[in-house]
Amino acid sequence: MRSISSKHLLGAALVAALPFLAGCGGGGGGDDASTDLRQYTGLWTGSCVKTGSQSETQVLEFRSNASTASELSGSKAVNVYGNTSCSGSPKKVTWFNLTAPLAGTRETASGTAAMVMVQLSDANNPGALSSYTELLLLKDGRLYLGNRAALQADGYPADVDLSRAFTR
Numbered sequence: 001m002r003s004i005s006s007k008h009l010l011g012a013a014l015v016a017a018l019p020f021l022a023g024c025g026g027g028g029g030g031d032d033a034s035t036d037l038r039q040y041t042g043l044w045t046g047s048c049v050k051t052g053s054q055s056e057t058q059v060l061e062f063r064s065n066a067s068t069a070s071e072l073s074g075s076k077a078v079n080v081y082g083n084t085s086c087s088g089s090p091k092k093v094t095w096f097n098l099t100a101p102l103a104g105t106r107e108t109a110s111g112t113a114a115m116v117m118v119q120l121s122d123a124n125n126p127g128a129l130s131s132y133t134e135l136l137l138l139k140d141g142r143l144y145l146g147n148r149a150a151l152q153a154d155g156y157p158a159d160v161d162l163s164r165a166f167t168r
Contacts, residue, residue, distance in 0.1 A: 036069040037102055040136055044143050044166035048086035055086045060166060070102040095123035106135060108159040113137040115156050135160050142167055
């Protein structure tokens with residue numbers, strides 16, 4: 001009678017386990033989190049950006065419908081200050097309403113980002129509509145948007161801009 005070596009026993013155990021490992025997807029944790037737009041829900045405030053002798057901040061408020069993970073709605077405010085430090089009261093605030101349906105995902109150097117088509121309407125002039133492509137990426141509790149300086153052929157940014165973080 002021949003004995004089974006530990007090498008063959010280990011190989012047989014791995015072959016027997018393959019269907020179970022394949023069924024669970026290799027431990028990936030389920031669907032790609034970047035495609036669930038509900039994770040972006042909240043009030044996000046951007047960092048102060050100097051624009052000549054002035055400065056501005058952007059505030060994004062994303063709301064999501066609990067029944068869908070594929071579209072955000074909300075508002076965007078651009079606050080312009082008469083100084084370079086974003087201090088005091090803004091001298092001008094422009095409000096926009098927005099919707100942002102999911103268009104897919106993009107692998108970037110910083111991780112997997114959600115691709116959305118942002119549709120803006122001026123809160124004071126609902127007939128004035130504009131739209132643009134955007135990337136959304138959560139990293140270390142911060143929201144990063146696409147780098148508008150480098151657009152791909154599909155019109156979406158190639159990567160996110162890690163120099164401008166939005167915080168909740």
